[in-house]
Amino acid sequence: MTIPFGTLVVLAREMISQASAPSASGGETAQTVAALLTAEPRNEAGVLAVVTVIFRDALADPFRETTANRWRPLLPAWVHPPLVGAAVNRLRATGILVATGRYVHSTDSAGRNVGKLQPVYTLDVEALREHSAARPAAAS
Numbered sequence: 001m002t003i004p005f006g007t008l009v010v011l012a013r014e015m016i017s018q019a020s021a022p023s024a025s026g027g028e029t030a031q032t033v034a035a036l037l038t039a040e041p042r043n044e045a046g047v048l049a050v051v052t053v054i055f056r057d058a059l060a061d062p063f064r065e066t067t068a069n070r071w072r073p074l075l076p077a078w079v080h081p082p083l084v085g086a087a088v089n090r091l092r093a094t095g096i097l098v099a100t101g102r103y104v105h106s107t108d109s110a111g112r113n114v115g116k117l118q119p120v121y122t123l124d125v126e127a128l129r130e131h132s133a134a135r136p137a138a139a140s
Helices: 003-017 026-037 041-060 068-074 081-096 126-140
Strands: 098-105 119-122
Touching: 041 068, 041 081, 041 119, 068 081, 081 098
Parallel strands: none
Antiparallel strands: 098 119
């Protein structure tokens, strides 16, 4: 599956526009912080960079799985680490990025997280299709 860059831009912008309504299901403070970070207009390019890297990595995997170990080195250096977590939380809140229940050991030495467990995610391509299909209907 190939996702046009324009679709990624639209998805990132929709995440930003929906960020003012964080999910009330557990982790409300984390969701609120994620919403605030991704809603900040100065962070739009960073959110787009994170979404692009995660999607490209997941789509390259035959099971559409991804972990931060694989995509962390692909992120531009100018993306601030808190924005990465915020974008991942927003992707999870939309149902497009889903935790598999499996974990791997982190290789993140810069964030001093080496050895800590991190989730393995799967990209829900069907949820992405539904999200993309709903976009034109909402625009008309």
